[in-house]
Amino acid sequence: MERINRQKHLSLMQRSAIIGQHIAGLSNGQISRSLNRATASKWVNRYVTEHSLERRPQPGQVRKLDELDLNDVAERGLDTPFINAAEVGRQYGVHRDTIRKVWNDIGLFNFVPAKKPKLTQDQRDERLGYALQNLTRYWPNVIFSDEKVFQSDSQQRLHLYRPRNCRYDERYIQPIQRSGRISAGLWGWISIDGPGEMTMINGRLNSTGYTEILEDNLLRTIDISYGGLGNIVFMQDNNSFHTSKLTRRWFSRHPELELINAPVNSPDLNPIENLWAKMVHDWKNVFPRNRARLGDYIVERWEAERNNPHYFQNLYASMPYRMQEVIDKNCGMTKY
Template structure:
């Protein structure tokens, strides 16, 4: 038998006791079925199952305890739960806990990166959601959502997972944003019912004059491309200081563009955040990292242009649900 660590042997023994098949254990651990069979014999665990077996059953009382600890943030993930339960004399594998969580209606998700919410910010979010509860999809079709994002040349945004049952996310179920790294592009883009807009590659520090240039170029070209009337659209931008500089509201007013008043710290309501995620996930599908920033920009353009109208429409159609989620969370974090 190829030497394996004691921890791995103990994990395999526990899975065998729980009735997990040898093939499934092999898939999970990378240990051959032959080695697993020898471990089974050494521990006198009976015949090796190859097509599944009776799964370990978590009692109702223990199950409630596990869910309570996940809901409170005491258990960070299945492995953490296994370790802490073992300290209390309960020997249950992470796989079994994960299966139990799924059966209980939970799902593993990436921890969203969010800014901390104060009571004042939550109140602003709640009031915005309450004011826009009556809006229909037809209302949201008029909105052009805009935002900036950073795209790394070499990905460094570590994804963290958390378990959720679909309720509003708690503080321990999100990643708090601290700062960005380097070696990246800063992009400005927009999204609407009809598709994506023109994309801007922001080079250097952005100021109000530069942002006016984006509005005059990328935004106006987007409006013209989709043959829209400025009077018929509603423009969304967040409350970044560059967006609220004196020149910006004046330019928008002079161009007869209505602005959607947007509360601070509201990225989970902006569907373009989901579009940025789509962009970055598709960039990760390239087999090799880009050799330089020019190649990265070329890839960004290609992926951006491949985003379909249908994908954009699904995001716009989610707006009433997003509004309701923020309202139900009383301004707190949501799954979006």
Template sequence: MTLNNREIIRGQIVALKEAGLSGAEIARSLEVSRTTVSLWLKRIKEGNLSNRRCVMGAPGKITAAEEKLILEAARQQSVLNAVEIRHQLQLYHVSDKTVRRYLHKAGMRYPDPPVRETIRDNHKKARVRFATQHEDAGPDFWGRVIFSGEKSFSLNSSGKLKCWRWNEPRYKHKSLSSLAESDLVTSSFWGWQWLHGMGELVPIEEDFTADKYLEILEEVMLPSVRAYALPYPEEIVFMHNNCPIHTAKIVQRWFEEQQHIQVLKCPRLSCDLNPLEDIWTSTVSAWKPEYEKTPAQLLHHTESQWETFRSNPQTVYRQVMSVPGRLKCVLQNGGSWIG
């Protein structure tokens, strides 16, 4: 009820009361509750006609010192959740929700930490060289690039790990989770995208070798790219990283035989420069391992996410056109991970 409406009802109650109507008759006449009528009549009698609501609310339960301890605990042990922080600090007089609210108030989030290998000086130098070589490339160039990549999904505990972090780069060292060597890989995929949409997604049901990669290039990549991306005789700029499978001799010979394909080798540990990584990240974020536990369920989930992006070409376009900005960030960060 607005302030003006309350004033109107109060005036009507006063007028009807002065006319000799009872509280019940006033309530029926104005179609309000008898409690409302009684409340206003009581206020009128006591002379308390303030229209301002009195909202008492509970006093703050966390002191400034305790708030500082909460934030410090999240900084020092970022993997602790709000429940664990509350118990560690013995803040039994407040709820888990209160602790979480103060962390959110401080601008902290609790997402999954990215799992990345340590990026060393030689990797940084290679990333800087790559960024320097292509920082001035425009839409005409990136519009011909076929971004490719592989992704393996695993069922393990690290996938459920989260950590608190402020608005800082996603790949900042303290926000990273160590790469687990014992992951139980359940499903692997290869796919490609370009400026105007998604390409093909290929499930990998066996060990991914150079021979298997060459088979995908010949039977999937090249025919599909020519069919609905870059028809002959347009040149294809094909981007992949320099992992051993991609640099195998049989793969290199195949590319040398393709007169209309220019290979763009992305440095090792540079998935953050490949917009296809955004697709994989979104697929992982939407994955619910408690319900999608089998390889068949994971296959269905991944294909569904892929088709979702296929139906949103504007999103894919923005991802690809973000590459020049990513290269600038690499140069600004001296080759380190970008946010």
């Protein structure tokens, strides 16, 4: 005996064929056997009682958004990048995928936000002055320095909806929140040739400790690397102990070093920050159990970068573009 097909839903053409055979005088059983379908009686009754061949909405089926809702959902996505699709879906009685489709249709897609510091107006003004002053600087003779604390990040990973190719636009950036869980700190410098030397920091660094690092590490290693200190430009940020009276006095005793201070809260203008980020990114499947082992692993990662000279050349090549982007973005954060 031929098995009757129990397909869940019939097409409109199949439903019309059922009614056509019903009008021709065939019984429901004959129609079912003729079309190999088991639902002939259902559609015959629907046609007789309702004069319709349309499927009824299923219980629990997600309702569609009307035109007003669609416009409202679209505006909310445009106005509030860090919005939650599931929460909006609950408010409209639809699934979050429905909300996401509305946003996708207007060019908004789900991404993890870039993390950048939030700038004050004074900091913006300082960035503009720095960019204008250094737009045509010769960067290959600049040494960049910085401190880095390796620590766990307790921030929740957020998502947002934004257009493509806008990752570093200010309204789509997640401000960095500082955590107090310090694991290990270091100071280091880089040149266009690669990593210089680094020094592990014990406890909180102050002006005395910083000038000792400059004396014992910076001067000695630059002299070894370059055979002297002539024509060297040294860049540091405007940290309080970088600009203290003691530190300024130390630099006054070493006029062979030309000093430039980068703007406050501007890691995107110091390429050593890219090295820190790369070290963190490459930090895989290593879980040091104590501070000493953590320090050893940091040194290992630092030394490994000596085998990557093109990386540092590319960082230095980006400096003129960083300055120009600060100007173009009205002093906001750049993509670097």
